[in-house]
Amino acid sequence: MGINPIKRPKKTAIIMAILTITTLLSALPSPALAHSQGVPTETMVTFTDVSEASGINIIDTGPLTNWVSYGPGISVDDCDQDGDMDVMVTARFDHLSYENLEFESGSIQFMLNNGDGTFTDWTSESGMNLQNTTVIGSSWADYDNDGDKDVYLSAFGESDVDNLDSGERNILFKNNGNCQFTDVTVDTGVGQGALANAIVVNGNVTEVVMQNVGSDYATSGGLAPAIYFRDAYGNGAMAEAIVTADGEISSVSITNGGEGYDDENPPEVIFVSGVANYGHSTTAIWADYDHDGDVDLYSMNLGIVDEELYWARTETNFLYRNDGDVDGDGEIEFSDVTKFAGVSGQGEVSDSPNQFFLSGLYRMDQASPSNPSTMAQIATADYRGTGLSFAGVWFDYDNDGWEDLYVASDFGMSPIYHNNRDGTFTVMTKELNMDLPGTGMGAHAGDWDGDGDLDLCHSNFGPNYLWENDGGNSFSERSRDLGFRDAGSAGSFVAVNWACQFFDYDLDGDLDIFFGVGRINRFTAYNNNTLYRNDGDIDGDGFVNFVDISGEIGLRTGTNGNKTMGVSIFDYDGDGDLDIMLGHSDRAPQLFSNNAVEETGRHSSSFGILWD
Incomplete structure (x- = not known):
């Protein structure tokens, strides 16, 4: 692939922001914020596949599938507090039973980082040895404020539009302080x-x-x-x-x-x-949205989607407020406050706590075969979302110090909610100029234009969306201007973009962007993952230059690509630059080592704080 620069007017202050958010099946687990002016890139920073050398290639979390499948997802955090990132890989399974005659679920695998560039399988020792499961999302946070990271697992179930009981319960695992976990899901009620x-x-x-x-x-x-x-x-x-x-x-x-x-x-x-959520869950995100000193949980449901026949039933998301130990039993309790807060992810919400609203059966018809991102809405053009939630992000879009919420939703509007600072939220999708239907599957926030506020990427089946924050009062969709809309596409084939993440891959002080690309059914083609480098104003003409460098840096996963659903970006070897781990449905996971420190002499923290 050739190198094609895209230009945009440069703004002054560069703010790197890698937030506590998850895309579908992927996560960057801790905040990192730094100020820097862009540093020119003098050499080509590249990646090397270290899957075998690191031991990642032994991971097997379910049957290999080519098209109609979910998983595996990837998340990372320092489970044992030894200073390096450990890895959770979730299940891989055919959720529609189209490639396998009978439904076959998967498993999860948890890998401890040895600190020497290798990993050890710690699944059995961790107490999270889940077999025959459909867990596809994992999200880390210290929900009980005891100093170590706990993990919430989002389980999907099976996609059967005729069986309303085909979901699977989610699980909250408490870290006992030694990277061994206890299921406390029931205790949180x-x-x-x-x-x-x-x-x-x-x-x-x-x-x-x-x-x-x-x-x-x-x-x-x-x-x-x-x-x-x-x-x-x-x-x-x-x-x-x-x-x-x-x-x-x-x-x-x-x-x-x-x-x-x-x-x-x-x-x-x-x-x-408590936090069981028996829906068809994809992922969850943590944040202290009410600023009471503990983290709360937003758990997202995709509903039941038949990607072959384009039928769907929608489901409500859940906002679980962390109430502390209200009954004195030594365990933290959570309350379902979804209806009160106004963040259900769709127009309907159950009056009964902990009970999701499951819709009737809807037909999904696309407006244009060449542009599936403009799929017609499931029911109506509802600014509150479609009830088919793939991913979300907590981020402060208006810099008022309170976390707002964006939910990437399939087949229609992706809602954005403003935090009212009183436990409630207001839907702002139309008011912020974000009422553009799409097929949202991934979301991430970062200040790619360096103007001091957080922007968004939103990956689609078809052209992607890149939302530029215009000072907290509105957003402008800039993907076509910046060349990101057809990330991963080959010729006339439309890409299925599962994930997008901002990160500073070459340590030059500005945010680059990575798209994880796959397919959804036998009628869609494989495509390659894509990395766009932000070169800053290297030619002094006042414009930021973005360059598609996917073919030059060693990140190609196959001749025609693979079905990449899980993406996690972190410094696995502690050398000061950010590496990439990919979860594929059709092959074993891959880990790519970044040589930015060796090439540039600059360093960053595990999630992006930059220094020389």
């Missing part, structure tokens, strides 16, 4: 211990008989739990819990008996409060 049996007659759930009424459901937080009916065959049973003034579940009211249940083997009755 207000109230515990309720047990019940379902009675099924002629395939319908007709009654729920309480075996243990539990405790503290109403007295600590006033929230009744959501109820789920789980088995392999059922479809659609719904119920509401009746809670007494003493905090006990006195009875369960059936609101929909469902159909197709086994009379002899009734479904399990599950009472959910």
